Amino acid sequence: MNATTIATVDILRKIVDITKGLPAYTNEILKTGILPHNKANLVTICDYISSMIHEVNLSDNYRKDVIMLLARFSIFFNNTKVFKDIARADLLQFLDSYRKHESSDPKHKYVATYNLFRIHLMRFYKWLYSPNIEHKQRPKPAQVENIPQLKRKEISCYKPTDLWTQEDDALFLMYCPSSRDKCYHAMSRDSACRPHELLKLRIKDVMFKLTSDKRQYAEISVNGKTGTRSIPLINSIPYVKDWINQHPQSGNQNSILLCGFGRSLGKQLNPSAVDLIYRYYQHTYFPKLKNIPQGDKNKIAELLKKPWNPYIRRHSALTEKSGILKEHHLRQYAGWAKNSNMAQKYLQYFGNESSNNLLEAAGIITSDKQHSDLLKSKSCPNCKEPNKPDSKFCINCQMVLTYDEYSETLEKQQQRESEVQSLRAEVKALQDEQKQKAEEILCTLAQFKEQLNERDQRRLEADFRNGQ
Template sequence: MKADIEKSYLRNVSNGRCRDTARKYLRALKAKGRKKSTREHNAKVLRDLSNYIDKPFEEADKNDLENFFADLQLAESTKNVYKGVVKTFYKWLEGNDETYPLKVRWILVRRIGRNLQSTDLLEPVEVKAMINACLNARNRAIVATLYESGLRLGEFLCLKIEDVKFKGGWASIVLPKDATNLKTGRRVITIVDSVPYLQSWIEEHPFGEDPKSPLWIPIQGGAKKSKLEISAFGRLIKKIVADAGIRKDVTPHLFRHTSATEKARKGWNEALMRQYFGWSKRSTMPSVYVHLAKADTENKVLEDAGLKEKENAKERTLAPKQCPRCELQNEATGLFCSRCGSVLGIEEATEAEKLIRIIEDEESMNRLAEILAERVMQKVGDSS
């Protein structure tokens, strides 16, 4: 812990006393059994706080902390994480790890999920836009699988190839024993719509023949047989979101919020939700998503009573497309069958005809080559 975390974060702490205090705190967190990723987050926050206040942590007052948070140029969700770290740190530093000192009692840490509005969630069209913005099979599989499964990030990144069991038109994901955030024991979840994306990625996976290989690996600058790190994954999601033209504050956990809300809208009861998402019997999380889905229930009652015009049911965002020739289940965003090359539908056929006309025109092909070259240069970081 000391070598990795201190080398990455604490070496950039300019104040010596702050650096020593941060080291002691990180060791205390390790003694409590906190995950390495949690300790890394704490180290990063303490580094930023120290360099901002430019004085020992003990000498900072409420005004210093207010200015620190006011000047943070971060998304609200990330700023909320910073608040939680700082508040807990000062409880350890000045409150004997029991009470919050006055300088941080004013800090309100938002309970993620409980303040979400339905408009904050991802819409089907946004998920498809993200998939279409991806330039490789790995990233398309990441978006599709994270959206359907609703896995915690720690669970998602710990997956190995052997944890995915394909069973015809569906698959099961067996969460591994070493999943970082496996809070309620091992469990198995079922997926359907993301299966074609997962199959495409595993077929291209540089270590696809090794069932013990991490499912999600770095591929930029040569594939590595190690799992994607949380920080790299966060940057990847932000780039995909930006490339898709989405302006929402999209974090990896928002996929879980969206997945849970959609299942609540479909009528899943609390027992099913707890089993699928890994919540304990005491967790109040199912009620959060039932609340977000409440508006849908209200609309249904009004529609049945004739007091509101019925809306068209939302499409299955990533429902696989069946090839009319060989009957293979293909990716929802695909144009052609990955097995026989047939066009997958009427809209796809129209797109195919357009492509054929472009290919037959030399001037159009030259221009297309220029556009593609420019786009690849702009999005080279998409494969990070």
């Protein structure tokens, strides 16, 4: 069927179908950016997405990225060309529009975007010319033949110094005002999950468990690029419990764990929303913190120089885990495919243990072992409940958790007892004073009564004498 003969209402229905569950802007760009100008391209996009859903079971994030790319691709040519009429030179012109000059992109971040769009467009054009062939067997049409992948000088867009340390996390958790955001932040360090993997979780997906010696931990099951994998939660448990207790729908186990607020109440957040939240903290909230120790202000000033986004959280966590897990375990934990080179990136580029060992041996830096417990949850000796590292009392049984707090509690108790004793002494003194005053009043009254009696007696005697 010719695209121009398809009724607008049918096209709108197709748009709703392929954008179901995606952010509203994906629907909007198709309806307002393409539909009024190029129905053919819009129908092609809808048919392609529908085909891909059935062929490879697209994830929501992948589906959104492809829709936005193809919409921009059509708009780039002012919607004047149908996709099959776009020549190889046109396609290269579109890809080249994402190249950036060294001065504006010194880390060459654009390369990742260029290569990703190249892959998406190659897959799209294979389908466009051979829709009825099995997707793995489709040949490359002329438009996408011999388009090389760009190589990047840097192994990663992040430097080792960009990664968040445990001290950075402890500082963030200390001053972050939102229990939900603290929960996400702590879970991202604890699990090293991709942002969308955490954002899909529901309350029921957090399974709290006990070891034989009554130590508590939790497990989450996440769905990633390589399928489902189980991830333990240890140090983030106090923050998870704290947020669940404050969750607007805590009684509903099917509720999204890290849900939105306001008009998005109860709805699943997308990674771009979390990115905006971190930007707010970096550019607005943390720089304006007042009435905090100067030492913390200085640390925050240094932390603000680092990247604040959901993916630096995963990078930081995986770098930490790469020093603990063997490579094959790290691949499984991170959700990487067998042929992925990501493990080598973390083991060789971000792992700087050899450099640190040399600096420690020379006495230039000290071991960071003391920092490894900064985020470790504090287990209550009485009930084994995991508590936040800075907790003074157990959230479950109110047991005192630190010696300093124990001493402070004893001191406060002694102070209260002293105040009670002082108050009792003051009350007794007041009672004695009141008793003495009462006795004086009674004595005065007795004397007055006696004087009255004597006066009355004298008057009676005088009256008696006068009567005789």
